Amino acid sequence: MSINRRSFLRNAALAGAAAAFAPHRLFSHPNHYLVNDMKLRFYPYTLELKHTFTIANFSRTTTPDMMVEVEKDGIIGYGEASMPPYLGESQETASAFLGKVDLSKFPDPFQFEEIMPAIDAIAPGNPAAKAAVDIALHDWAGKKMGQPWYRIWGLNPAKTPVTSFTIGIDTEDVVRQKTKEADIYKILKVKLGRDTDKMMIETIRQVTDKPITTDANQGWKNRDEALKMIEWLATKGVVFVEQPMPKEQLDDIAWLHERSPLPLMGDESVQRLADVKKVQGVFDGINIKLMKCTGIREAYKMIILARALGMKVMLGCMTETSCAISAAAQLSPLVDWADLDGAVLIKNDLFDGSTIVDGKVTLNDRPGIGVIKKK
Numbered sequence: 001m002s003i004n005r006r007s008f009l010r011n012a013a014l015a016g017a018a019a020a021f022a023p024h025r026l027f028s029h030p031n032h033y034l035v036n037d038m039k040l041r042f043y044p045y046t047l048e049l050k051h052t053f054t055i056a057n058f059s060r061t062t063t064p065d066m067m068v069e070v071e072k073d074g075i076i077g078y079g080e081a082s083m084p085p086y087l088g089e090s091q092e093t094a095s096a097f098l099g100k101v102d103l104s105k106f107p108d109p110f111q112f113e114e115i116m117p118a119i120d121a122i123a124p125g126n127p128a129a130k131a132a133v134d135i136a137l138h139d140w141a142g143k144k145m146g147q148p149w150y151r152i153w154g155l156n157p158a159k160t161p162v163t164s165f166t167i168g169i170d171t172e173d174v175v176r177q178k179t180k181e182a183d184i185y186k187i188l189k190v191k192l193g194r195d196t197d198k199m200m201i202e203t204i205r206q207v208t209d210k211p212i213t214t215d216a217n218q219g220w221k222n223r224d225e226a227l228k229m230i231e232w233l234a235t236k237g238v239v240f241v242e243q244p245m246p247k248e249q250l251d252d253i254a255w256l257h258e259r260s261p262l263p264l265m266g267d268e269s270v271q272r273l274a275d276v277k278k279v280q281g282v283f284d285g286i287n288i289k290l291m292k293c294t295g296i297r298e299a300y301k302m303i304i305l306a307r308a309l310g311m312k313v314m315l316g317c318m319t320e321t322s323c324a325i326s327a328a329a330q331l332s333p334l335v336d337w338a339d340l341d342g343a344v345l346i347k348n349d350l351f352d353g354s355t356i357v358d359g360k361v362t363l364n365d366r367p368g369i370g371v372i373k374k375k
């Protein structure tokens with residue numbers, strides 16, 4: 001017997017054995033591997049911020065990050081977990097979580113509805129680490145299909161929103177300077193929640209009359225004072241107020257919602273899909289972030305649900321490289337507002353991806369999440 005014939009018989013025997021376990025796979029997808037050999041790699045990375053970033057109760061100059069890669073069939077999918085320390089994840093927790101992820105046990109890497117719940121069930125919490133895997137898998141699958149995700153979802157890339165540029169709590173001089181630097185942006189996002197709120201808004205209004213969105217980051221503790229501040233903001237060209245009060249004070253926020261002249265957007269109160277229905281009637285809309293909701297799969301579902309409940313939607317971010325920003329940008333034609341300036345706030349972006357052109361989120365036609373790794 002020739003070697004070729006022996007190897008044919010051996011392969012035929014293997015195929016027969018495999019068919020006994022999974023005949024549908026063998027016959028409907030003859031080119032697929034019978035065993036998924038997808039590899040997952042990860043390494044820590046520290047994002048360096050261009051400016052010290054201050055919100056209601058925190059300041060920092062770096063953001064810990066974990067880069068994730070999945071590889072199969074010579075295609076690499078990229079993902080990322082950005083973990084601002086106040087949210088509780090770290091490079092150590094992400095590393096421990098990702099070490100438990102075994103993608104090879106899922107026979108088909110396209111079956112997100114099988115894979116993502118299984119990854120979610122590995123451990124509670126860890127939303128950024130889970131998002132990193134979700135983003136990398138979507139990048140891989142989009143590249144394998146040769147299409148960007150906005151096309152796979154049927155979205156029009158011309159319908160991306162403008163993105164706001166974030167101005168953190170700072171001194172008058174710095175706020176004035178940052179407002180001038182935000183020249184290309186059509187809308188500003190101003191962090192509030194301290195006793196300098198009126199100074200922040202008045203300083204910006206000395207420089208520009210652009211629309212302003214505001215984010216109190218749970219900083220207002222008293223609902224009567226919060227309402228007075230919102231009424232004042234409504235006279236200053238403010239578009240909406242994000243998370244006016246602490247995330248668990250939904251009754252107070254609902255009270256505000258009944259009286260507020262401005263729309264209220266939920267951020268810290270709304271982490272994942274299951275939270276959306278809980279805040280109907282409390283907020284006018286929700287701020288979805290991939291690092292909170294475990295990735296673009298769940299983010300897409302949250303958008304659909306929020307729309308069905310008549311709510312507004314914005315897409316936000318942490319400080320992130322263009323990897324996670326480009327993943328979120330794929331969804332952006334579906335939302336009312338974007339706050340996707342995370343990659344322009346850092347000095348050491350590892351990726352080329354979606355860009356901001358004249359203040360507007362701008363998608364490219366690369367497959368997957370649309371990124372190329374630099375160097």
Ligand code: MG
Pocket residue numbers: 215217242243267268287
């Ligand atoms: Mg926010």
